[in-house]
Amino acid sequence: MAYDVHTQETHADGDHHGHHIIPQGLLLKVFGGLIFLTVLTVLTATQMDLGIFDVPLALAIAASKSALVVMFFMALKYDNRVNTLTFVVGGIFVIVFLTFTLFDTLFRGDIGNVDRMTVEERTAQEEALRARDPGEEGLRIAPADFQNQEDAAASDTTESPSDDAAN
Amino acid sequence: MAQTPTATATAPVEHEAHGHAHHPRQQHHFVSMDQQFDAAKLGMWLFLITEILLFSGMFVAYAVYRSWYPETFDVASGALDPFLGGLNTLVLLTSSLTVALSINAIQRGKVKKMNWLLLATILLAGVFMVVKYFEYTAKFDHGLFPGEHFHPHGEYTKYDVPYAPQFFSIYFVMTGIHGFHVLVGMAVFGWLLTRGIRGHFNSEWYTPIELTGLYWHVVDIIWIFLFPLMYLI
Incomplete structure (x- = not known):
């Protein structure tokens, strides 16, 4: 029986791919690397101000730690390739999920926006208009504007028909 | 075929006199123990992908809210x-190490060592949950509840910024579901420990240890991402 001979040959070789024994020393080294990266991510996030690079750096360190765990603790490096394929395809789906959702949520309203002015120009224009606002004091021009200011609100509620609409 | 030249090798298949010898754990629809092991492992990897996709939904929610309200995340994560x-x-990373070492132990036939390492894993997972308990109760004491129950008081009103309730919803849901996975892992490892003590595992057959170990490492990986995203940045 050819098949039995084949399986016994792989056993005689020692390690079959499903039973690769990762040495304890290597596991401890990987653990040391994980601790080092944890300390590194805490220090870079709390002691250094990297601005926009804070998040990418933290994610890069987390990804490196995950790679160590997947390759050595989960033994994917020594494992059947089909498991790696499964893992990579799953990872691709996560990236597609994240990227295409952010394509939507990050750019909402942008596609239909045909304004000739940029957002900065719009903001500058709003600020210029706000700077020109004379305020309540500046709007008082007629003598009637200066009378009965204290009970103006009270008389408004009893007399103004627009209040009903507002309420 | 009867005796083969490799009859002295350790694999049990050679010790039998007839050609179709089976390890007692081998099911008849598998050609060999290796094939059975690989099939079980592939099934576990497929399950783990569904777990990663479950959490990725929450990570996407995190990414969307963070991109919309970065200043909220900056302030609220200070809590x-x-x-x-x-x-x-560190506790979870150490527990991942003890799991990896327990598999190393049983592969070399050291059942007792595996049992001790499984016990260490369960205890470390317990430490994780106790720390999480203290974190949660502190948040509740300060009124830092998720969603509409968000009602910080005292000095914690400084976290009452717009959309802070959403941050705490994301925090509690993500760490809560992760914590649930830790509890499930503890229960499964506890069951495996009793089986280990009863002598169910040996260097030829330790599939449940290997598969639960894979699950545990995924739980660890989720936390590897949760920790910087929630606490640090």
């Missing part, structure tokens, strides 16, 4: 204690 988060990171 979390990076020391306790970092401590829990």
